[in-house]
Amino acid sequence: MTTTLTAPRTRWRGTDVFTQVLVLTQRSLRTLVSDPRMIVFSVLQPLVMLTLFSQIFASIANTPGFPTGVSYIDFLMPAILVNTAIQSALQAGVGLVTDMKNGVLARFRSLPIRVGSVLVARSLSDLVRTAAQLVLMMLFAIVIFGFSPAGGVGGVLAALALSLAVGWGLGWVFLAIASWLRNAELMQTVGFLAMFPLMFASSAYVPVGALPGWLQAVANVNPLTYAVDAARALCLAHPVTGVVSALTISAALGLVGWVFAVRGFRRPL
Amino acid sequence: MNDLMIKASDVGKAFGDRQALDGVSIAVPRGTVLGLLGHNGAGKTTLVNVLTTMLPPDRGTAEVAGFDVVREAHQVRSRIGLTGQFAAVDEGLSGLDNLVLIARLLGASTREARARAAELLELFDLVDAAKRPSRTYSGGMRRRLDLAASLVGHPEVIFLDEPTTGLDPAARLGLWEVVERLVTDGTTVLLTTQYLDEADRLADSITVLAQGRVVATGTSAELKAQVGQRSVTVTLADRSDLPKAQEALERAGLHPVPAADTLTAPVTSSRELAVVVRALDEVGLEATELALGEPTLDDVYLTLAAHAA
Numbered sequence: 001m002t003t004t005l006t007a008p009r010t011r012w013r014g015t016d017v018f019t020q021v022l023v024l025t026q027r028s029l030r031t032l033v034s035d036p037r038m039i040v041f042s043v044l045q046p047l048v049m050l051t052l053f054s055q056i057f058a059s060i061a062n063t064p065g066f067p068t069g070v071s072y073i074d075f076l077m078p079a080i081l082v083n084t085a086i087q088s089a090l091q092a093g094v095g096l097v098t099d100m101k102n103g104v105l106a107r108f109r110s111l112p113i114r115v116g117s118v119l120v121a122r123s124l125s126d127l128v129r130t131a132a133q134l135v136l137m138m139l140f141a142i143v144i145f146g147f148s149p150a151g152g153v154g155g156v157l158a159a160l161a162l163s164l165a166v167g168w169g170l171g172w173v174f175l176a177i178a179s180w181l182r183n184a185e186l187m188q189t190v191g192f193l194a195m196f197p198l199m200f201a202s203s204a205y206v207p208v209g210a211l212p213g214w215l216q217a218v219a220n221v222n223p224l225t226y227a228v229d230a231a232r233a234l235c236l237a238h239p240v241t242g243v244v245s246a247l248t249i250s251a252a253l254g255l256v257g258w259v260f261a262v263r264g265f266r267r268p269l
Numbered sequence: 270m271n272d273l274m275i276k277a278s279d280v281g282k283a284f285g286d287r288q289a290l291d292g293v294s295i296a297v298p299r300g301t302v303l304g305l306l307g308h309n310g311a312g313k314t315t316l317v318n319v320l321t322t323m324l325p326p327d328r329g330t331a332e333v334a335g336f337d338v339v340r341e342a343h344q345v346r347s348r349i350g351l352t353g354q355f356a357a358v359d360e361g362l363s364g365l366d367n368l369v370l371i372a373r374l375l376g377a378s379t380r381e382a383r384a385r386a387a388e389l390l391e392l393f394d395l396v397d398a399a400k401r402p403s404r405t406y407s408g409g410m411r412r413r414l415d416l417a418a419s420l421v422g423h424p425e426v427i428f429l430d431e432p433t434t435g436l437d438p439a440a441r442l443g444l445w446e447v448v449e450r451l452v453t454d455g456t457t458v459l460l461t462t463q464y465l466d467e468a469d470r471l472a473d474s475i476t477v478l479a480q481g482r483v484v485a486t487g488t489s490a491e492l493k494a495q496v497g498q499r500s501v502t503v504t505l506a507d508r509s510d511l512p513k514a515q516e517a518l519e520r521a522g523l524h525p526v527p528a529a530d531t532l533t534a535p536v537t538s539s540r541e542l543a544v545v546v547r548a549l550d551e552v553g554l555e556a557t558e559l560a561l562g563e564p565t566l567d568d569v570y571l572t573l574a575a576h577a578a
Contacts (some may be wrong), residue, residue: 011422012375012376013376014346015373015375019300020374023370027359034402102357103356104357106323106353106357107358107371108348108374109324110323110419111347112344112376115373171541268323268324
């Protein structure tokens with residue numbers, strides 16, 4: 001044989017951060033495309049919620065305190081978008097833990113690439129995945145449930161972008177948790193325990209005014225209320241108030257998540 | 270000219286209050302194979318992790334390919350290859366895509382990356398499976414892909430951490446041949462193993478680690494001479510007699526080491542079997558089983574423990 005195993009013709013000495021992120025993002029997306037069941041299954045849960053809630057709570061639209069002239073599906077859908085983005089953020093953490101477990105990250109660590117590149121790539125590919133999920137959910141809602149809010153296409157797309165931003169910020173929190181816990185089951189449990197009550201103790205499914213007093217207090221300080229209110233205002237063409245708060249909170253979460261994720265990730269496997 | 274490709278001086282690393290590495294120094298000249306021999310927990314993997322920049326040492330310094338593993342980690346990483354105990358491949362990607370990914374991350378263009386991947390797939394007999402997701406690969410194929418992945422960047426130094434653990438004999442032999450070719454190409458190899466025969470076959474020099482310390486260094490021949498040729502294992506009918514038997518053997522000038530219900534003592538020749546029998550007879554004990562063993566890693570430990578005592 002003429003080829004040598006190691007003797008170099010050219011020696012590669014590593015590459016710039018941009019290429020690292022690009023190549024690593026492509027890698028995660030390729031895994032996603034090779035197994036699209038992940039996307040399909042990940043929209044099942046929000047779809048079930050959408051179906052159940054739109055039927056069970058439909059009569060809430062006739063109660064006092066509910067915005068007049070708004071159908072429940074138009075009220076509900078923005079919350080479902082935010083919820084889907086949040087579930088998806090949790091999956092970002094789970095994905096990172098999976099990479100740690102199957103040894104791919106150990107390989108990356110022995111290569112001349114930056115820790116941050118691996119995390120940014122993970123986060124970017126999850127952003128793409130979340131966008132795909134949100135669009136899919138939106139189509140379901142429009143075609144099957146007759147979602148057609150007053151905000152029109154522009155409002156809906158703005159709400160979608162906002163949900164994406166919220167999910168992205170929160171995704172960094174879960175990446176941080178993942179790089180410290182390093183355990184998928186624990187991640188799922190922590191995520192579920194944190195997010196499930198927060199989702200209900202917010203303006204997501206019923207107007208805050210319809211909640212019991214103590215829950216109203218929780219809902220009013222719950223960051224998810226800001227996100228849901230903002231997404232809803234965009235969809236329903238209501239005066240938009242919460243967008244800046246929602247984006248600020250997400251950016252803050254993202255920043256804190258980034259700092260802890262990089263620190264946690266640097267620790268030896 | 271200083272041509273040491275791996276140089277570690279007094280490297281220490283503790284996990285909590287367990288001292289995983291306690292002042293380890295090694296030196297590996299270019300184009301040679303160092304066999305790092307030791308049981309589980311001896312510190313082999315920790316040392317590999319320090320040398321491959323994955324784990325910063327608590328004390329001491331280490332250089333690989335002339336670069337400091339802490340301050341110049343980036344330079345070290347572009348010159349080494351690592352194959353760990355578990356195949357570190359992306360199961361969602363095909364074998365081809367796995368290798369292209371590594372090459373791209375090392376700085377190859379897409380074209381160069383594809384060419385290098387094709388070359389390695391050929392060499393490791395993975396051409397037919399190149400486009401299948403690696404999650405469908407058998408254990409042996411995965412390990413081959415993993416090894417191929419560690420060679421993508423034409424590394425100057427390769428770390429093989431128990432590369433043959435869990436491989437069948439044929440695959441083990443295949444891997445040995447690959448290592449021999451690497452050395453022919455001028456690559457420096459650090460190989461950790463629990464098997465004396467593996468180190469014997471591949472390594473130019475062997476370092477024995479126990480409890481985070483270097484307990485012996487030398488060529489295979491030198492170590493064997495130090496180990497003694499054989500050891501005798503004594504099994505007694507009643508295990509409560511073990512302390513008595515141990516005393517008797519010690520009086521006879523041997524260095525027995527007790528296990529659960531046996532005593533093992535290194536011997537220099539088979540004639541010492543008679544010494545054992547006589548010593549036991551003097552205290553009125555009889556062995557139900559007397560076994561003469563060829564030198565193993567255990568014997569290296571036993572001997573070294575006896576020397577230390």
